[in-house]
Amino acid sequence: MSTPAPTRSFGETAALYTHPRVIQFLFLGFSAGLPFLLVFSTLSFWLREADVTLTTIGFVSWIGVTYSTKFVWSPVVDRAALPLLTRWLGRRRSWMLLAQSGIALGLLAMSLTDPHKDLWWLVVFAVVVAFSSATQDIAMDAFRIEATNESLQGATAATYQLGYRIAILAAGAGALYIAEFGSWPLAYRVMAALALVGIATTLLISEPEKRVAAGTVEREGKIAAFAERHAGLSPWMRDALVWIYGAIVCPFVDFFVRYRWMAVVMLAFISLFRLSDIAMGVMANPFYHDMGFTKEQVANISKIYGVVMSMAGAVLGGVLVFRVGAARLLAPSVFLLAVSNLAFAYLAYVGQPDTLLLTAAISVDNLAGGIAGTVFIAFLSGLTNTAYTATQYALFTSIMLLPGKIIGGFSGLIVDTIQAARYSRLEFGGYEMFFVITALLGLPAFVLALVVRRYFEKETPPSARREGQ
DSSP: OOSOOOOOOHHHHHHHTTSHHHHHHHHHHHHHHHHHHHTTHHHHHHHHHTTOOHHHHHHHGGGGHHHHTGGGTHHHHHHOOOTTHHHHHOHHHHHHHHHHHHHHHHHHHHTTOOTTTOHHHHHHHHHHHHHHHHHHHHHHHHHHHHHSOGGGHHHHHHHHHHHHHHHHHIIIIIHHHHHHHTOHHHHHHHHHHHTHHHHHHHHHSOOOOOOOOHHHHHHHHHHHHHHHHTTTSOHHHHHHHHHHIIIIIHHHHHHHHHHTTHHHHHHHHHHHTTHHHHHHHTTHHHHHHHHTOOHHHIIIIIIIIHHHHHHHHHHHHHHHHHHHOHHHHHHHHHHHHHHHHHHHHHHHHHOSOOHHHHHHHHHHHHHHHHHHHHHHHHHHHHHOOGGGHHHHHHHHHHHHHHHHHHHHHTHHHHHHHHHHTTGGGSSSOHHHHHHHHHHHTTHHHHHHHHHHHHIIIIIOOGGGSOTTO
């Protein structure tokens, strides 16, 4: 990441996608992507159809904040062993299996609720799914980074995104189809069954070797000195302090030691990268519903066709990362994510359920999202030290999601307020004004992306290069 990527032939690029580890992440990406819409976009459609208000739907979307706070328990996933499971599967796969089991059971429990009568319990079970999904992300991201070398990061990011998008197809279009011709409870039961894909994959793949760089070993050596200075404490307290120092303090100290002042800039950039995309996502399905699109139309265009465009974007992003480098693609990715929201603003301004315009908007939005997703995964992977993979990557992805999730929680209130104020009589009102606002949220990230690119191309000192590779 610290130097521009060498030029590669397309033959070399294509060969990457036959690597066994790269193929594995197609299935692991499916496991990671399956629960996301089921506690987010698909759930919002179910709630809107049950006459839940936009304001309430917006607040329910705060379930997604679980993904934004996963760094809190990521040190436990990074260091703690699970009884029996860790000895059997290894530290990464054991946590993945536990989380995947929680996802399957949580989805099954959601299918047994009725939002008219049991909205509270539906939300509680959705939180269980989200927490299990976030835990799976922590372990799986660490597994991905540790299981491949730097040359495969773009390819594994692409296949991971591809599998993720296939799961989005199942949890989006698949769930809508089942709900249209069956029922919402049936849809969630089928999704619970699909969670078995992740469980089976985790049981079949092998645990990666743990690689630790010499510089990290030296820093970790300070833990022993730390323990000696507190030899007078009781054994359990001394062990607890040593664990906290190694599992929580060291990962964050390591990041700031390697990147110094630029660490703050990068954390700010990471937090804003997907702000425009995440903030508008909460209102997407309620918008389709209120515009008059049927579930079948949404499934066909937004979910099936949209996922195909996302897959194309993910693969294209993997090729671009391999040939150009992730840092150079950050600014274009932010720009595409923000501008794609304007397509929905225009659709809202037209005010008619025009399937051609919806197809155009979905094309732009999902292609941009696929490219940006692969680029950002590769970029974040390059920032981690393999000694603290789970903790550091969880920190990055948590920071990435938090601002968007917080703002997204107010999205329904914003749309309701705009409509109540009768701004919809103006040229930009209602949903269209909301989408324009979310597009403008991408400006700060675009500026910071240029700063980050300049740093990696011209100013990266040797000490800032990723350790453990």
